[in-house]
Amino acid sequence: MVINVKNLVKRYGDLIALDHFNLEVQEGEVLGLLGPNGSGKTTAINCILSLLKYDKGTIDIFDQPMTPDAYHLKRDIGIVMQNVAVFNELTVYENIDYFCGLYISDKQTRKKLVAEAIDFVGLNDFSKFYPKKLSGGLLRRLNIACGIAHQPKLIILDEPTVAVDPQSRNNILEGIQKLNQQGATIIYTSHYMEEVEQIASRIAIMDKGKIIAMGTNEELKKMIKSGEHINLELLNPGDLDLAGINALPHIISAERRDHQLVIKSERGKNNLIPILDHLKDQQIAIGKIYSEPPTLNDVFLEITGKELRD
Amino acid sequence: MFLFNYRYRLKCILRDRELMFWTLMFPILLATLFNLAFSNITSAEEFVKVKVAVVENEDLDANPAFSEALDDTTDIFEVTYTTRANADELLTNNQIDGYIVFDPDLNLVVNRSGLNQTIIRGFLDDFLQSSATIVTVITKNSTALDQGILAGITNRTEYLRAVSASNSNPDPVVNYFYALIAMTCLYGGFLGVKEVVAIQADLSDVGARINLAPTNKLSVLISSMLAATTVQLVELLILLAFVIGVLGISFGDQLGYVALTCVVGSLTGVTFGACVGVIVKKGEGLKTGILIGSTMTMCFLAGMMFADMKYIIATKIPILGYLNPANLITDSFYALYYYNTHTQFFTNILLLCGFTILFSAITYFVLRRQKYASL
Numbered sequence: 001m002v003i004n005v006k007n008l009v010k011r012y013g014d015l016i017a018l019d020h021f022n023l024e025v026q027e028g029e030v031l032g033l034l035g036p037n038g039s040g041k042t043t044a045i046n047c048i049l050s051l052l053k054y055d056k057g058t059i060d061i062f063d064q065p066m067t068p069d070a071y072h073l074k075r076d077i078g079i080v081m082q083n084v085a086v087f088n089e090l091t092v093y094e095n096i097d098y099f100c101g102l103y104i105s106d107k108q109t110r111k112k113l114v115a116e117a118i119d120f121v122g123l124n125d126f127s128k129f130y131p132k133k134l135s136g137g138l139l140r141r142l143n144i145a146c147g148i149a150h151q152p153k154l155i156i157l158d159e160p161t162v163a164v165d166p167q168s169r170n171n172i173l174e175g176i177q178k179l180n181q182q183g184a185t186i187i188y189t190s191h192y193m194e195e196v197e198q199i200a201s202r203i204a205i206m207d208k209g210k211i212i213a214m215g216t217n218e219e220l221k222k223m224i225k226s227g228e229h230i231n232l233e234l235l236n237p238g239d240l241d242l243a244g245i246n247a248l249p250h251i252i253s254a255e256r257r258d259h260q261l262v263i264k265s266e267r268g269k270n271n272l273i274p275i276l277d278h279l280k281d282q283q284i285a286i287g288k289i290y291s292e293p294p295t296l297n298d299v300f301l302e303i304t305g306k307e308l309r310d
Numbered sequence: 311m312f313l314f315n316y317r318y319r320l321k322c323i324l325r326d327r328e329l330m331f332w333t334l335m336f337p338i339l340l341a342t343l344f345n346l347a348f349s350n351i352t353s354a355e356e357f358v359k360v361k362v363a364v365v366e367n368e369d370l371d372a373n374p375a376f377s378e379a380l381d382d383t384t385d386i387f388e389v390t391y392t393t394r395a396n397a398d399e400l401l402t403n404n405q406i407d408g409y410i411v412f413d414p415d416l417n418l419v420v421n422r423s424g425l426n427q428t429i430i431r432g433f434l435d436d437f438l439q440s441s442a443t444i445v446t447v448i449t450k451n452s453t454a455l456d457q458g459i460l461a462g463i464t465n466r467t468e469y470l471r472a473v474s475a476s477n478s479n480p481d482p483v484v485n486y487f488y489a490l491i492a493m494t495c496l497y498g499g500f501l502g503v504k505e506v507v508a509i510q511a512d513l514s515d516v517g518a519r520i521n522l523a524p525t526n527k528l529s530v531l532i533s534s535m536l537a538a539t540t541v542q543l544v545e546l547l548i549l550l551a552f553v554i555g556v557l558g559i560s561f562g563d564q565l566g567y568v569a570l571t572c573v574v575g576s577l578t579g580v581t582f583g584a585c586v587g588v589i590v591k592k593g594e595g596l597k598t599g600i601l602i603g604s605t606m607t608m609c610f611l612a613g614m615m616f617a618d619m620k621y622i623i624a625t626k627i628p629i630l631g632y633l634n635p636a637n638l639i640t641d642s643f644y645a646l647y648y649y650n651t652h653t654q655f656f657t658n659i660l661l662l663c664g665f666t667i668l669f670s671a672i673t674y675f676v677l678r679r680q681k682y683a684s685l
Binding site: 052 | 311321322323325511514515516518520521522523524525681682684
């Protein structure tokens with residue numbers, strides 16, 4: 001097992017940041033750690049990496065206890081931090097070389113690894129640039145290169161796409177998938193559910209310092225009652241009988257948003273026909289109809305009663 | 311790892327333009343301003359010769375002894391021989407302080423009273439007194455001339471002699487420059503703060519990244535501090551070369567000991583900054599503010615803004631002088647320049663070493679923890 005965390009408790013005074021947090025990460029997987037801001041994702045990562053003191057619990061990495069001076073374990077870990085952690089006085093190449101040099105002492109090996117990292121994040125044309133000259137997206141790519149240049153077996157990425165443009169975000173996500181294909185085990189923390197859905201083979205949802213649900217994307221969505229979202233565009237919604245729709249069987253909720261009718265229904269039922277019949281009876285004309293599967297936000301909403309982005 | 315980190319830290323420090331300005335360019339600028347300000351003070355104190363005119367006429371020709379006596383006063387008087395009319399005009403235009411005329415007796419004409427007029431008057435009184443003495447002696451003893459008695463009349467014997475108690479003559483200006491060097495040493499604290507912030511996970515993101523790497527933190531700390539001290543020392547030597555070579559300020563001839571003071575002073579400054587960096591838990595701005603405030607206070611007490619302050623502290627609260635690194639650095643240069651022995655110098659150097667060890671120990675004990683309570 002790559003990571004095994006048991007009963008981790010971390011307090012800041014009266015505030016419990018991690019409340020008997022448990023986590024298991026298997027070799028070769030991409031674990032998405034999803035949760036709203038302040039749910040304890042970064043605290044959990046910092047404890048796992050032995051940066052933060054914790055009050056209780058055990059942390060094993062590669063089946064060995066993780067301690068601040070477990071250099072043999074640290075050698076195989078790469079971290080991409082939430083904030084860009086580079087030296088403004090060093091060029092792109094020098095930054096990557098410096099952080100790679102903290103792991104790899106052989107100059108020739110390091111030269112090769114740095115070149116590969118620059119190539120991997122697509123910063124070849126910017127290797128002599130100073131960080132201040134880079135855009136936000138390029139800076140994030142540099143941040144990633146500094147964390148992975150030494151080609152670690154375990155890579156932890158803590159919200160690496162915050163404040164990044166869509167193009168750079170896609171680039172970063174594709175890069176992470178590529179690293180995983182090359183054999184790295186990955187922990188990816190984010191509060192963007194779409195990103196986690198896109199790259200994670202398994203997802204852990206966090207709230208208030210503990211994991212409240214864990215499984216594959218499909219497994220998580222099966223945990224909740226909500227089966228699909230039916231969206232109907234109403235051409236003459238004036239006389240809509242919302243209470244009548246809510247009273248239909250297998251309907252969880254119906255909500256009108258201007259000309260849109262958004263209905264959440266239970267899983268595995270043929271719910272569309274009774275809804276259409278009901279609207280036909282009320283002589284309401286329908287423009288477009290489309291259906292969506294539930295999102296991770298629905299999972300979070302159903303478990304905690306609040307939105308993931310709250 | 312040690313040299314790898316050392317090399318990169320040197321690059322980081324040298325490329326930090328703001329830091330290089332405050333630790334190198336600012337002291338050079340300040341030294342230049344000091345020199346401009348103090349050179350005017352010294353020039354104001356220089357003796358300016360008294361301008362005096364002597365009216366050429368037959369009576370003057372009849373008193374060759376007077377002209378001879380005046381020829382011996384070239385260090386005091388700038389003499390112009392002219393006509394009476396011209397002398398009057400020069401006096402009216404304040405181009406001379408007074409003029410001397412035989413009419414037929416010796417007269418001094420001035421248009422105001424002051425130091426220069428008193429000097430001319432003093433010379434004339436002395437001449438008249440000596441002349442009268444010679445006349446009296448010859449009148450009473452006609453053989454006096456042959457006996458050589460008259461030769462001693464114009465001789466003046468000083469019964470007091472000025473003996474310098476130090477290697478060099480007292481110069482109040484040099485202390486300002488010594489305090490400036492002390493300030494530069496303590497400005498090495500900026501470098502100390504930078505290095506500590508760079509390796510502390512709770513102070514910077516790069517610090518967190520370094521803490522996650524499989525490297526010995528103490529080794530990284532020592533090589534970083536060494537890089538900071540190297541830069542600080544080179545900056546200090548550039549400043550010294552400028553102050554001695556360009557501005558002409560004397561640091562005596564014991565350059566080996568001057569260099570030793572610079573090395574110890576740099577170490578004290580860098581470790582002082584590191585200590586402030588680890589003790590103050592707030593942002594880098596506050597750390598820098600505290601560093602500047604404490605450095606300037608120490609330099610003030612060492613006499614950088616008011617030279618007598620050093621003396622006041624030494625006489626009223628001597629313990630404060632020994633607890634002030636800036637004063638110890640200033641005093642080391644002072645001792646090398648003035649004193650014949652090295653007792654005071656080595657006392658200062660030992661105290662500075664003590665401060666360096668104290669600051670280093672505090673820094674180490676705060677930094678040695680490997681996990682943080684919060685980030």
